[in-house]
């Protein structure tokens with residue numbers, strides 16, 4: 001136990017708290033920028049079993065913030081890669097990798113085995129899915145979110161406080177830019193993921209240890225602005241009309257995720273012209289043969305190409321949020337067209353028959 005000695009010295013943890021951690025199981029969904037610090041600290045602090053779930057593969061553009069990966073890992077599955085990196089250097093924690101994306105089926109299979117679920121994802125659909133499955137299983141979800149220089153952390157837990165849908169009832173109509181588009185500074189997920197790992201520690205200790213309860217972010221949203229150098233904590237009330245308040249929260253209340261592999265398996269045929277609304281450098285890195293490229297940023301300033309007139313379209317981006325915004329803009333311009341929101345990586349996967357998507361990790 002010498003390796004945990006400095007932690008055991010803390011009266012809030014002690015030897016019994018350390019034993020609690022060693023008998024606990026935490027699952028991290030998303031082996032990206034947030035997943036890395038959460039993973040390394042949960043393993044180092046002595047959580048007994050740490051699961052890591054992600055169907056994505058390492059890309060060169062991940063390396064500035066997903067610091068446990070190196071150039072030699074490009075193309076490898078992220079979850080398997082983290083497991084391989086740490087299994088040989090930590091004999092206390094059992095590390096389990098799930099090299100596929102979270103969807104309703106896989107989440108319902110894997111989540112029940114864990115005490116707590118950590119959100120390391122970067123899109124609303126995935127967060128709704130984690131939230132819903134956690135509500136169904138009454139497990140705590142440690143939420144994290146980052147963009148550019150700002151990050152947020154909270155704990156959502158049905159029966160103890162609000163759920164994520166109490167805060168965000170549905171995918172916002174307002175323009176929300178993903179990390180691929182808006183950018184993110186490399187150390188930001190490191191800071192936010194570290195705060196998430198501290199919340200995991202506190203909740204695990206509160207769940208299983210007698211005595212003084214440690215204050216957690218259940219029902220609170222901590223917002224860090226690293227550009228301004230400010231941090232504030234907001235209260236998140238339970239929304240009485242939220243689905244989490246239903247007395248019988250059932251499997252049918254769980255969201256179907258629309259990202260990653262799911263876009264491939266659920267989407268069926270491409271309807272009409274495939275409209276790719278990502279930025280030029282993303283298009284250059286990969287695009288589907290025969291698709292039409294028009295970045296959302298140009299639509300935002302009112303530039304709509306004539307080629308789209310009267311066409312039936314399927315819009316794609318990375319997570320689906322930009323495609324949804326493109327659909328709104330075209331609708332505002334009077335385009336009465338059938339629109340489907342899809343992840344580009346569903347098509348990449350379709351073409352290449354391999355698990356290349358970044359629906360999960362930031």
Ligand SMILES: [Zn+2]
Pocket residue numbers: 162163164165166167239242243244245
């Ligand atoms: Zn709720």
